[in-house]
Structures are given as structure tokens and as C-alpha cells.
Amino acid sequence: MRIWKIWACAAAIAFAMSGASDRAAAQTYPNRPITLVIPFAPGGSTSIVGRVIADKMAQLLGQGVVVDNRPGAGGTVGTKFVAKSDPDGYTILLGYTGTLAIGPSLYKDVGYDPRKDFAPIGMIGNAPSALVVHPSFPAKSVAELIAYAKANPGKVNFGSAGVGSVNHITGEYFARSAGITLVHIPYKGTGPALTDLLGGHIPMALAPIPAVHANVAAGLLRALAVTGKTRNGLMPDVPTIAETGLTGFEASLYYGLVAPAGTPRPIVERLNKELQAALASDEVKKQLAADGTEITPGTPEEYADFIDKDEKKWSELVKASGVEQE
Incomplete structure (x- = not known):
């Protein structure tokens, strides 16, 4: 009994210290530039949306947000890179329907799990x-x-x-x-x-x-x-x-921000806060509207729920289309 109490006390102290460490990290975050990985080549819609968000969030965070285009395998190369990155808030990903909803069903070993390997920050919009x-x-x-x-x-x-x-x-x-x-x-x-x-x-x-x-x-x-x-x-x-004439046909893509799983919650909340502020700004609204993107802001939990539902929808389309890859 005595040993159990000592273990429980140690665990509680460790948990408290971990929470304190996360809060301390969030208080000083960010103290260096953040990398936003866009898993496609420059020039596409992901780059258009990503750069608009990166520029505005850099202003709000008071730190540079550097865009890193990492194309390959339908966007899964850059996505896997972020999934394996340090969960410190300094490497984040422009999440996308193709990578978070289609890739896991299309490839037998995509190298990441959209539900387990990312900490959703928030949705940006759809088009x-x-x-x-x-x-x-x-x-x-x-x-x-x-x-x-x-x-x-x-x-x-x-x-x-x-x-x-x-x-x-x-x-x-x-x-x-x-x-x-x-x-x-x-x-x-x-x-x-x-x-x-x-x-x-x-x-x-x-x-x-x-x-x-x-x-x-x-x-x-x-x-x-x-x-x-x-x-x-x-x-x-x-x-x-x-x-x-193709009644019922509908296929839209969605954008959002995610970080590697394990990113401290206070940092996720800080990023979500500034993302919401960016999406609420007249400047970003005008830029995204001009590019046909409908803004759909939300909480990390709402984006996590959407990723789950979107993956289920597109996995059915992948199977029905018969385009699974080895």
C-alpha cells in the first residue's frame, strides 16, 4: 500500500510538472520562426491558401511563418514529414482532403494515421x-x-x-x-x-x-x-x-492546420487563436473570397471530428473507384 501511494504521488508530481512545462513553453511560444509545410508544389490552391494564412499568422504571432513546399505522392510525402516532426509547434502542416482523407485509403502504407498522428489546430475553409x-x-x-x-x-x-x-x-x-x-x-x-x-x-x-x-x-x-x-x-x-445530369455528384476539398501529435495543448490553443483571428480579418476574408474559398473556422475538436468524417467519405469513393495503390 505504501509503495502504491509513493508511486501515485510521484505520478501526480510528474503530471503536474508536465502541465507546468507545457504552459511555460506556451508562454514563450513562439520564440523562433515556424515552418508551415505545404505538401504540394508552388502554384496550386494549397499554396495560395497556405501563403495567405502564413503571412497573416506571422503578423499575429510576431514571428516569421516560413512556407516549405514538399510535393510528392499526392501530398503524402510532406504530410508524413510533419507527422514525424518534433511536436514543439515549430513545424505545422496545411492539412488537406487529399492527404488526410484520401491518402490513408489510397495507399496500403501511407506512413501516418490522420486521426492518431496529428493534433488538429483548426479548419481554414473549403472550395x-x-x-x-x-x-x-x-x-x-x-x-x-x-x-x-x-x-x-x-x-x-x-x-x-x-x-x-x-x-x-x-x-x-x-x-x-x-x-x-x-x-x-x-x-x-x-x-x-x-x-x-x-x-x-x-x-x-x-x-x-x-x-x-x-x-x-x-x-x-x-x-x-x-x-x-x-x-x-x-x-x-x-x-x-x-x-x-449526374444527379447527386459532389466533391469539395477542405483545408486546415494540424501539428504533430503530442504538441502541447497550450500551443495548439495559441495557434488556433491566431488562426481564428487571421480568418476574421478583412484582409484574409477578401483574399480567400477572391480565390473562391469559403471560410469555415472552428475549434481543434471540430476539425478533428471533420477529419474523421471526411476520411470515411473519401475512403468509400477510393474503393468504389478502384484506384488503390500498392
Whole structure:
């Protein structure tokens, strides 16, 4: 009994000291620059959103927030890097539907668990994608695209940010729903995919609206549809895929911030506080709205719950599309 009491007392002291240490760390946090890992190449929607948030949070935190683009394997390379990083609040990740909801189902050994290996900080926002084609492509509507693909099976290529990215699975989901065959061309990010699309090297791509709307407005790309439940404010004349006849079709991506599991709670709370302040600022609201991103702020717990539900949804789409990787 005496030994048990000594052990219990020691455990209580250790717990108290741990809590005190976490609070002390939070009081001095941050005292050096923070690295925000974006798991895709520069130029895509993740970089657009991530850099807006990084710039504003740097002002609010009083420390630099350095963006580190780490592309590869549909964003899972950079995501795994953060999962294995020190949980001290100085390496955080721009979480994304492709990496936290799709990757774990797409790959047999993705190298991280979206529920266990991260401490959610908070959601940023969501945005649908656009189905865009090069102006030289003969289809001017989704119906014409489907008819063309049926007449030319296996000859219509589409680009995405990489194997396992949201728009890869969305493309497979679209093809399956339409009863057509599309050939996926993976790139190391949305930026490289759009470069090839603009150059006419591929005829079609699925890409986030923030990354394509300027080129659509300039007539350099043609938007056939958007993947959300409703039309997007940046492209009000472009129908949803569901409107074109594929009833019930909907696929949007979500962004948020996460840190490695084990990051002290006070640090997570500090980051969430400044993230909420950033999202509430007129400057960030204007920048994200201009890029078609709907702000959806929330608590760490709300984001954790969303990650769980989003992973379940997309895992079903991955299995239904039959695109699991070794």
C-alpha cells in the first residue's frame, strides 16, 4: 500500500510538472520562426491558401511563418514529414482532403494515421474544383465531353495534382458516374498540371477554382462545370456537375492546420487563436473570397471530428473507384 501511494504521488508530481512545462513553453511560444509545410508544389490552391494564412499568422504571432513546399505522392510525402516532426509547434502542416482523407485509403502504407498522428489546430475553409479544358478541345459542355469520351474510349487524358490527390479521385469518380473512361496523368502539384493544360499538352484537368478562375476569365481555359453542391461565386455562369445530369455528384476539398501529435495543448490553443483571428480579418476574408474559398473556422475538436468524417467519405469513393495503390 505504501509503495502504491509513493508511486501515485510521484505520478501526480510528474503530471503536474508536465502541465507546468507545457504552459511555460506556451508562454514563450513562439520564440523562433515556424515552418508551415505545404505538401504540394508552388502554384496550386494549397499554396495560395497556405501563403495567405502564413503571412497573416506571422503578423499575429510576431514571428516569421516560413512556407516549405514538399510535393510528392499526392501530398503524402510532406504530410508524413510533419507527422514525424518534433511536436514543439515549430513545424505545422496545411492539412488537406487529399492527404488526410484520401491518402490513408489510397495507399496500403501511407506512413501516418490522420486521426492518431496529428493534433488538429483548426479548419481554414473549403472550395470546390472546376472541370476545365483547353480551348482547342471540342467539348463545350459536360454532355459533349461525355459523348466525346464514349466515342473515343481511353483517348481523353486529364491532369491532377498527383496520384491520390482530391482531383485524381474526383476525376475517377466523375468517369465512373458518367460511364466513360478517362486516362489520368499525375503531376507533382496543380501548378505543373495547369502549365501543361495551358500549353495544350493535355486536354483536360480537374483543379481547384482558386488556381484556374483567372485563366478561365481570360479565355485561356474553358470551364465546363464545378464540383460543389452549388455554383461558385467566381464562376456563377458555370453549372455544377450535378446540374449537368449526374444527379447527386459532389466533391469539395477542405483545408486546415494540424501539428504533430503530442504538441502541447497550450500551443495548439495559441495557434488556433491566431488562426481564428487571421480568418476574421478583412484582409484574409477578401483574399480567400477572391480565390473562391469559403471560410469555415472552428475549434481543434471540430476539425478533428471533420477529419474523421471526411476520411470515411473519401475512403468509400477510393474503393468504389478502384484506384488503390500498392
